[in-house]
Amino acid sequence: MAKENYTQYALLGLLTTDCRTGYAIKRMIDNSLNHFWKISYGQIYPMLKLLVEKGYATVEDLAQDGKPDKKEYSITPKGEQVLKDWIKQPISDLPVEKNEVLLKLFFGRHQDTVTTLHQLDAYKEKLIQRRETYENIRRMIETQSHDKKDAPFWLLTLDYGLRTTQAAIDWCTAAKKTLS
């Protein structure tokens, strides 16, 4: 059986926001969905083409004087229906989240404790930075007066990122105590 094609739905969903070009979609995902999604151009551009082929989106080729062409995409009613149908589908099984730090710690007996503690420090630092990023996104969403319809949902997903990141930070503190 073929894998679920999440890319398709992510793009359709983003076309219902202000994102209309492949570049804008990439930026949006990297900046505002980065607590639960990522994507590459190698996924975006072929998929945008496919969406148009399937009639889920339309494209407007904007040839500007001198500038390179710009393609603005819009979701169609058919595309909106496909998006809604997917959203209401039962959720699939929980994915495994691969974590390099935990993989190293799992084999931690092969290393001296001091080095392991340094790595936990570095990990905690990165997590704290991530938490700050999330706080910034939250402030951005809360201050932007437009997008009133989307905002509550966006804040909920952010809260997920904040809570799980905080739990990971707390774990770092506890783990360091255990090891030293």
Next chain:
Amino acid sequence: MAKENYTQYALLGLLTTDCRTGYAIKRMIDNSLNHFWKISYGQIYPMLKLLVEKGYATVEDLAQDGKPDKKEYSITPKGEQVLKDWIKQPISDLPVEKNEVLLKLFFGRHQDTVTTLHQLDAYKEKLIQRRETYENIRRMIETQSHDKKDAPFWLLTLDYGLRTTQAAIDWCTAAKKTLS
């Protein structure tokens, strides 16, 4: 630049435990490292071959009467050094953990609240099951008297899984309250 080859290190690491066949490695990762790692046979078998080619492991072909051949792998001192060198490397940037439920919730305004609440229920249920699995693994590690050297590290990684899963469960509770 080529991506870090974590598969290599995961296999070398597991060869320092009781796992000696591709099948045993797969089972171990699916059962005991499933809170932070996953792997496919398509990664395992070619990589085991490669480890032998590189001199990081040796293989013993056990042709049993009637039974299909069984290949038992052992890590070499060279392989152990490669493993240790990798473990001590600075950790890389935090990966993005893709989450289907959050992607749907992000586009939640396209759906009625009741359906969304049901999906949050289903998600919470899966998280609770996951937490139970982790508790079971913890009991297994704590009761098994062998592996005294590895046990403290394995319990630390489990604690990570328990804490972040609990945070996600708490988020479900809070999110449902917000939406209803």
Next chain:
DNA sequence: TATTTTTATATCAAATAGATATATATCTTC
């Protein structure tokens, strides 16, 4: 004016995910 950053599209190689094929052994249930 020169350099850097941002906007914008496109493609490629390597790695991963998930499924399937094959074959035997063992365990369970009728």
Next chain:
DNA sequence: GAAGATATATATCTATTTGATATAAAAATA
């Protein structure tokens, strides 16, 4: 005791994803 299910074990294949690179012009900055 036979049938069916589950566990052991290796191998391969396709689709998808990742991360990098190429290209080019506009806009911002120094």
